[in-house]
Amino acid sequence: MRESLSPWSSLILPLVALLLLWTGGTGFIMLAITALLWGLSLFFLWWRLTDVQEPASVERKPNPAEQERALRHAIESALEPVASALLITTRQRILFANAAAREALGGHIVGQDPRIALRHPDAFNLLEAPESDQGAVSATIPGLTRSGSLWQLTRYTVAQGQWIIEAKDRTSEADISRAHTDFVANASHELRTPLSSIIGYVETLADAEGAMEPAITNRFLGTVLREAKRMQSLLIDLMSLSQLEAEKHDAPTAEIELGALIARVVAEFAPPPGCAARVELERGETPFPVTGDVKQIEQVVRNLIDNALKYADADKLVSVALTADARGMAKLTVQDRGPGIAADHLPHLTRRFYRTDPGRSRAAGGTGLGLAIVKHIVERHRGKLDIASTVGVGTTVTIALPILVKKA
Amino acid sequence: MMAEHTVKAFDAEITSLRGLIAEMGGLAEMAINESIQALAKGSLSMAEAVIARDARLDKLEAEVDRLAIRIIALRAPVADDLREVIAALKIAGILERIGDYAKNIAKRVSRIEERTRFEPLTLIPAMAEMAADMVHDVMTAYAARDAALAVEVIERDAKVDAFYDSIFRNMVSFMVENPSTITSAAHLLFVARNIERIGDHATNVAEQVYFAATAEYLADRTERPMN
Incomplete structure (x- = not known):
């Protein structure tokens, strides 16, 4: 360890040599030893001095x-x-x-x-x-x-x-692959249910060989059509989920105006002439520029309003509001006055195929994927999703997206 | 942590004895898990592997015996060392029995027919998981000399017993309704019984762990009434 020795400690050797000479050591051997020691010490001094810039400390031979x-x-x-x-x-x-x-x-x-x-x-x-x-x-x-x-x-x-x-x-990774297997099992189960009823009805129609009453035939065909449409919407949802999974790590880049977008989607839910409107929109005049994917944000708004209409009573109003909060977030709230959701269901709502009441959800034509898609889109937009609900009062879903700050 | 001994070899022998017990515990736990997996999947090759591996447990038990006797003979241990050695001797015997129960479960795999339609089969793995967890945790208690965890394991045995009772009732009514499956159901009943015994043996290990750690005997548990 060169750096741990002081260069001046090498002067000890020549001192010893001097001492030897001085104590009267004579003869050839003594002279040879002295010369050797001098040589060694000079070499040592040179060796140390070539390296003096390194920090020096006390010499100690560690055992x-x-x-x-x-x-x-x-x-x-x-x-x-x-x-x-x-x-x-x-x-x-x-x-x-x-x-x-x-x-x-x-x-x-x-x-x-x-x-x-x-x-x-x-x-x-x-x-x-x-x-x-x-x-x-x-x-x-x-x-x-x-x-x-x-x-x-x-x-x-x-x-x-x-x-x-x-x-x-590796427990969590094993959990993820287990969740993946579960997902495939769930998805095939969800697809199989409408498929088996389609097969059942079509078989009955085929067996009757035209000898069935037209009214019943029409009812059966209606069921087949409804189930086929359910499979179609499930497939669409599955496709958009898998696409979302694929691109969830790259943030969207386009600039969109949230207010106009929401007004457009709410207009899609306009009632047929003569009926009362069920969706009311409340928004200020200020624009809400955000970074986002137009199609995906539209899907979020559509899914949320759709849910609110589906699960609340037909005569109750759904309120959509767009506000800005103090921290520069655009907040979209969709509030229904339905039966509400019990607190123990809330944490699971965004899970795929999770249903608080499977029978009713299927009757309403739900795929069980709507909120999962909403959650994925909001996450991709670096936003926040919050669901609050009181049983008997209604459910409020809030989505917060960062408002784009224009650089001057 | 125990104090070190002046004779280093004594320390090494005790450590090695504890290592042997831990290895036995790991083998017993794996035997339970794999025999139940073999049962649920109907995998004969897995069942055979469990049966074959039981020989290793027997060999380890003999090894523990030899080492324990050697320690007693050469070192004349006292106090906590003596408790450690005696507990190891007893625990090795119990773990070997647990391995035998698992082996017995594995042997019954081939005797159960029409597994896919066999509804009581779904309850067994949940019960076995509870028993296997007891064995796992009691071995953790042994490794850590944790008397509190040992007591907690003993308390858990009641749940396994209750599970056994419910499986018993379930199985009897199943046998009444489906007389054709009575052979398979009887085998499953023995499987459930074996798992229940494994739970009991885990509590026996826990008692030894408690004794080795505290030098006190746990008060005798009141025996559960028989079915």
Whole structure:
């Protein structure tokens, strides 16, 4: 360690040599030793002085055990705050567990046999695996910490018989793939229901070979048409969801005027002549420029008004309002005066195919995807979705989108 | 954390004994989970793997016996060390029994017919998960010398027992309604019984953990009335 020695400490050697000369050492051997020492010290002085710009400290020869302990300490304090769980272990004993590992596996594991921390037989096989040149061996362990959990363990060889074991929690990823499987199962179930009733009615019509009363035939055909339309709207919703999934990470770029857009969508819900309007719009004169995708925002507004009309009583009014809040967000609220939603359903409303009352939702022609689509679109626009509801009073859905600040 | 011993080899032996017990616990837990999976899926190859792996548990139990006797003979342990060794001896025996129950469940996989239509089969995995969780948590309590967790595991046994009772009733009425499936249903009844026994054995382990950690015996539980 060059930098830990002071250059001037090398002057000790020539002093010793001087001392030797002075104490009367004579003879050829003494002279040779003195010359050698002088030579050495000059070389040493040169070696030190070529390097003086580095910080100097006291010379000390660390003993190997101390050195190892210091190194261990340095490594351990470096590993301590690492986010993934790390163990330093030998086959017999866990030498160190960082904070994440103690959190996941318990603080008691340090100093114990590694099998105490990693009880699963596959984890044990990982410990027993022969050390290879590649260094790392890996295994996926189910139920390491609790049932349903999934951990990936990787063993890195540090030295002969000393390993670092990294434990990565893969539980949530396993959950995601499980959710994906659930989604496919749900979607096929949702498609199968209308399909089987279409098949049933068409088969009945075919079996009758025209000998059926026209009134009944017409009713059956009406059902077939309604179910076919349900499948069609479900497919459209599924397609827009999967497209949203694909582009959810790139924010929209176009500038749109929210007020005009909402007025346009509300106009779509205008009643046929002679009927009372069911949707009222309330908005100020100020424009609300936001960044967004016209089609998607239109879909959000349409889905929300559609929901409000579908689930509230036919004679109740749906209020749509657009306001600005203090933090520069444009707030769109869609408020119905329907039966309201019980509090325990609220957290699940944006889940795909979640229904508070499956029978009624299907009767109203819902696909179970409307709010999931709304949520995805709002998230893509960096906005916020909030659903508040009181049973017996009604439901208010609020969407907040950041108002575009014009640069002067 | 226990105090270190002057003789380092003694420490190493106790650590290794605890490691063996933990390994047995892991094997027993996996045997329960896989035998139930084999049962639910009807996978004979998985069931055979469970049966084959049970030999490893037996071997480990013998290893624990040897090591425990060696420690007692050479080190003459006292106080908490003695409790540790005695608890290990007993727990090894219990875990081996748990493995046998799992093996027994695996052996019944091939005897259950018409699995897809067999409705009582859906209740068994939920019950088995509770029992397997008890085994998992009692082994965590052992590893951490956590007496409170051990007591908590013991309290959970009542739920497994209640589950067993409900499966029993369910199964009996199922047998009355579907006499043709009586053989399969009887096998499932034994499976449920085995799981219930696994839960009981988990509480036995918990009692040993409690004793090793606190030097006190838990008050005897009142026995559950038989069906």
